Amino acid sequence: MSEHDKTHFFDKPDNVRLVLRVFYGLCALLLLGDFVIHRHVYHSWERLWGFYPLFGFVACVLLVLIAKEMRKLLMRDEDYYEKEAGKDAD
Amino acid sequence: MLTDLPPVLPSLPFYIGALLALMLRGPARALVLLAIPVIGGWQLWQHAGGVLWQLQFLDYTLTPLRIDQLSLLFGYLFHIAAFIALLYSLHVKDTTQQVAAMLYAGSALGAVFAGDLLTLFVFWEAMALSSVFLIWARRSERALRAGMRYLVIQVVSGVALLAGALMLMHETGTLAFEYIGLDGPASWVVFFAFGLKAAFPLLHNWATDAYPEATPTGAVFLSAFTTKAAIYALARAFPGAEPLIYIGAAMTCFPIFYAVIENDLRRVLAYSMINQLGFMVCGIGIGTALAINGAVAHAFNDVIFKGLLFMAMGAVLHMTGRMNGSDLGGLYKSMPITTVLCIVGAASISAFPLFSGFVSKSMVMSAAIEEGHGWIWLMLLFASAGVFHHAGIKIPYFAFFAHDSGIRTKEPPLNMLLAMGIAAVLCVAIGCYPQALYSLLPNQLAYSAYDATHVLAQLQLLFFSAAAFVWLNLARLYPPELRSTNIDVEWLYRKLLPGVARPIVAGARAAASMTQNLATHAGRTLGVHMARHQGWQMAIARNWPMGGVVLWVALLLLFYLIFPYVQAGLMR
Numbered sequence: 001m002s003e004h005d006k007t008h009f010f011d012k013p014d015n016v017r018l019v020l021r022v023f024y025g026l027c028a029l030l031l032l033g034d035f036v037i038h039r040h041v042y043h044s045w046e047r048l049w050g051f052y053p054l055f056g057f058v059a060c061v062l063l064v065l066i067a068k069e070m071r072k073l074l075m076r077d078e079d080y081y082e083k084e085a086g087k088d089a090d
Numbered sequence: 091m092l093t094d095l096p097p098v099l100p101s102l103p104f105y106i107g108a109l110l111a112l113m114l115r116g117p118a119r120a121l122v123l124l125a126i127p128v129i130g131g132w133q134l135w136q137h138a139g140g141v142l143w144q145l146q147f148l149d150y151t152l153t154p155l156r157i158d159q160l161s162l163l164f165g166y167l168f169h170i171a172a173f174i175a176l177l178y179s180l181h182v183k184d185t186t187q188q189v190a191a192m193l194y195a196g197s198a199l200g201a202v203f204a205g206d207l208l209t210l211f212v213f214w215e216a217m218a219l220s221s222v223f224l225i226w227a228r229r230s231e232r233a234l235r236a237g238m239r240y241l242v243i244q245v246v247s248g249v250a251l252l253a254g255a256l257m258l259m260h261e262t263g264t265l266a267f268e269y270i271g272l273d274g275p276a277s278w279v280v281f282f283a284f285g286l287k288a289a290f291p292l293l294h295n296w297a298t299d300a301y302p303e304a305t306p307t308g309a310v311f312l313s314a315f316t317t318k319a320a321i322y323a324l325a326r327a328f329p330g331a332e333p334l335i336y337i338g339a340a341m342t343c344f345p346i347f348y349a350v351i352e353n354d355l356r357r358v359l360a361y362s363m364i365n366q367l368g369f370m371v372c373g374i375g376i377g378t379a380l381a382i383n384g385a386v387a388h389a390f391n392d393v394i395f396k397g398l399l400f401m402a403m404g405a406v407l408h409m410t411g412r413m414n415g416s417d418l419g420g421l422y423k424s425m426p427i428t429t430v431l432c433i434v435g436a437a438s439i440s441a442f443p444l445f446s447g448f449v450s451k452s453m454v455m456s457a458a459i460e461e462g463h464g465w466i467w468l469m470l471l472f473a474s475a476g477v478f479h480h481a482g483i484k485i486p487y488f489a490f491f492a493h494d495s496g497i498r499t500k501e502p503p504l505n506m507l508l509a510m511g512i513a514a515v516l517c518v519a520i521g522c523y524p525q526a527l528y529s530l531l532p533n534q535l536a537y538s539a540y541d542a543t544h545v546l547a548q549l550q551l552l553f554f555s556a557a558a559f560v561w562l563n564l565a566r567l568y569p570p571e572l573r574s575t576n577i578d579v580e581w582l583y584r585k586l587l588p589g590v591a592r593p594i595v596a597g598a599r600a601a602a603s604m605t606q607n608l609a610t611h612a613g614r615t616l617g618v619h620m621a622r623h624q625g626w627q628m629a630i631a632r633n634w635p636m637g638g639v640v641l642w643v644a645l646l647l648l649f650y651l652i653f654p655y656v657q658a659g660l661m662r
Contacts, residue, residue: 039543060558067350
């Protein structure tokens with residue numbers, strides 16, 4: 001059996017599902033932590049229930065969606081700078 | 091002098107090491123390369139009580155060696171970084187790289203222990219001149235050009251530092267490298283010089299341009315020294331300078347957008363380095379004891395975890411010859427140890443509790459909120475979520491997991507694994523036992539990162555950032571890795587400037603040949619005229635104000651520096 005044919009951990013969809021389920025479980029536990037743990041609050045926004053989970057999620061979704069839009073403006077070919085240089089050398 | 095031992099410049103062992111590396115081969119060279127940082131570190135430890143070594147040069151007092159709490163911390167850090175990076179590059183059979191690396195590490199130490207601005211300038215330029223060979227050693231056309239751009243910008247920083255130093259000397263009569271503060275044009279020139287090396291926004295592009303073009307091992311050295319020396323210089327000269335708060339906050343935020351869409355994973359790391367530098371710059375700007383401690387501690391941790399990430403990516407590049415996210419994936423199957431070590435680095439940079447980033451970044455965040463910078467704190471929080479997204483998840487995910495690229499390789503050489511292992515152990519050790527690092531910080535404070543509030547908040551932030559990544563991927567909203575170039579500030583000097591300069595240069599060439607005959611004639615007439623009327627009292631021999639002359643000399647140097655590249659089109 002060659003190296004290529006060997007099945008690895010994440011090749012099985014069941015394993016991927018298991019990892020994701022554990023991850024979702026941990027997320028839920030952390031969210032419930034807001035009820036249990038009394039935190040010292042410095043910023044008024046921190047008082048909102050679930051501030052950090054919400055902030056983390058929304059921040060990252062915004063980050064990725066804005067970055068995706070930036071591609072329309074900023075993205076060029078891989079050899080954008082070299083291409084012109086080559087042309088000038090002629 | 092606070093000790094009885096004669097002072098040895100911390101750069102000296104490394105310079106001697108560079109000389110030995112030039113002459114020795116094989117195991118003897120390897121032994122020297124590994125022994126030098128150990129000997130240097132031990133030597134420094136002997137002087138931990140503090141040293142001030144001064145000497146008179148003309149009318150000025152120079153301080154080639156100043157060991158105090160702040161410089162000592164960076165001194166230890168650079169010895170650790172040098173040892174790890176030298177171990178990592180031990181398999182490299184390239185004298186140029188190893189000599190350059192030794193000179194570079196020595197120069198960085200020289201800069202950190204410089205007690206006056208002239209000494210700082212000398213080592214500042216030595217860092218630039220030695221480090222560029224770690225880029226050129228890739229020996230490709232692309233690396234040659236990137237190295238040239240890097241060198242020009244680094245030397246501009248040095249020229250600005252010299253000009254600022256001499257202007258300061260003209261104002262204050264001293265060259266001492268102490269607190270400067272933003273007060274008057276001279277201080278702004280020095281501020282610019284430091285800011286250029288610290289990759290301030292708009293001045294940042296050299297880092298993301300040059301680091302990905304360096305050799306796999308060279309990038310590890312580059313990521314450790316130059317920018318951290320600049321952070322040290324800012325912490326020394328401009329603590330509490332308010333603009334740094336906003337500059338730092340901007341640095342934490344804008345690079346993460348670029349990092350999300352960047353394909354070259356080492357360029358992603360370069361952008362994420364600017365993001366981490368932002369936390370340090372912001373801390374220095376806030377300027378309280380806690381903020382300065384946080385900035386300096388974060389510099390310490392960043393060198394190690396960013397070094398670890400650059401090493402992991404260097405190992406991938408070394409083994410597969412590829413570095414684009416679009417070409418990689420599934421490497422956990424054939425490089426499981428590298429994968430785990432990379433994840434340790436990723437957890438550290440993301441500031442997971444029990445990893446090193448957590449114990450230092452939280453200090454800067456706490457300081458921001460204590461000083462009432464609510465909006466800045468929100469920006470830093472956004473950047474904390476973002477850094478996890480692009481450095482914590484993206485780097486390991488696209489290199490080692492994601493879709494299987496079909497690449498099957500082996501683990502990197504043992505020395506690479508060992509170097510990464512040491513860095514990973516340090517990341518976890520500092521994260522679990524931060525008191526060791528705290529005791530080295532410039533301000534003695536009782537601070538604990540590990541209270542229920544901090545830990546819960548950070549874990550919630552990180553897990554739900556990860557949840558966003560999972561959701562975006564499952565919903566197929568995540569931007570794919572594409573072979574591309576993203577336009578950044580460098581466009582100005584790689585596209586616009588050459589475009590504008592080309593017709594001017596062509597015109598100047600034509601004009602030059604036309605005026606040549608004229609000039610020969612005029613020169614002869616002028617010489618006769620000057621000798622007759624003015625002699626040595628003529629205008630150009632008169633005494634000019636020092637600051638003005640320095641500025642003109644600096645501008646002239648700058649012109650000489652840049653003109654050939656514009657002319658040869660190398661700026662592109």
